[in-house]
Amino acid sequence: MEALWRALSRLQLADRELEDVLGEVTRLADEHVPGAESTSITLVRGDTAVTAAYHGDMSLAADELQYDRGYGPCLDASRAGIVLRVDDMTSEQRWPDYTARVVEVGVRSSLSTPLPYQGSSIGALNIYSTRPAAFASDASGEAAHEVAEAVAIAVANADAHAQLTDHARNMQRAMESRAVIEQAKGVLMAQRRVDADAAFDLLREASQRYNRKLRDIATGVVASTYEQPR
Template sequence: MWPVNDWLRELSRVVLVDRTLTDVLTDITRIAARGIPGAEATSITLIRDDKPFTAAHSGDMALAADELQYEHGYGPCIDAGRGGVPLLVDDMCTEERWPDYVAHLLATTPVRSSMSVPLPYQGSFIGALNNYSTRPSAFSAPESLAAGQDVAEYVAVAVANADAHWQLGEQARNMRLAMESRAVIEQAKGVLMAQRKVDADVAFEILREASQRYNRKLRDIATRIVESVVARPR
């Protein structure tokens, strides 16, 4: 386990720009797992539109435990993420709060204790940082929860920042596609204007009618026209 300042410093070095959200969160999860006493596997559950999913994980045990909770619709990671309270399970063999989930967990995984810490952000909660161990009472020491909360606060900000960078990237990609679509449509209009001796408005109307007739996107129709001219023998 790293000293708190060391793994917080390591988290601060995770690159957010020009990377997918999954890649960023995978790095964060791997680093966080090494800073929490007792953690053998760690995951990040995010809740979007009231639907939880594992955004990243370090260790297959964490992913398996998370997915069992999603299947049952409840469990410590979901309840911590929705309720905004840390949830500690000292011993799965004696845990009574989530009977169906715990029974399946004990039957299919080596998990024996867990700690889920909510991810706070701007007065609400966006999910939970989940930690799992094969040992009972792995997170019973006060420093485990303290470390988990320290990491969770940083992870919550990092998740929000990474998500913002990802959305900006998506916007840039969508804008580029829109510009490419406009360019090929303009090229196709030029082809039709030359071939049929019509003006730009009429050429566009020809493209639009073809798009409706063949139930295909306007860009696809335009691309086909441009490609047919390029491929034509000279």
């Protein structure tokens, strides 16, 4: 576990695409979770589940078999927020259609650990093996839990960055809107010989009359002053 903790502590989140970070996490899981041979990360947004990253084609094939059916250990772990371990796909009874097919791609056992995020689950860390009971030890479950928390942190970091970017973009748009509205008010004050409040009322009335955004009306007023012949 110490080697896993050190590896996760060195994981760089800043200035990286989420896909790259999660790809590295799946590799670390393969290296440090006892029994792991192929690893994937399922993220669930609304009703849609996708494999955000994977290490080894076996995990991707196993995930997609579940997506096609709409159920399976990784999807059920995501939805219920519980750890689901399958020791032997050949005798597992909970998902008979899925288990019969997943054996064909080489999977004999699996471990799906939910990704905790703000009191709920946003997906699952899925670990697969060609051997039965590969994840029966406590060490496998503990290591998978540590990796799942790292995944949740990476996703939270990416979401926070996206929210900050959206906020900055909205602020920029608001500042641009305010600037063009002030310009339009100045034009109307000069043309109509009115004060600032009256100029703003003219803009607002035009916005309501033509069912257009105030900024668009203001942009048209400002543009018209530059289009007039000198």
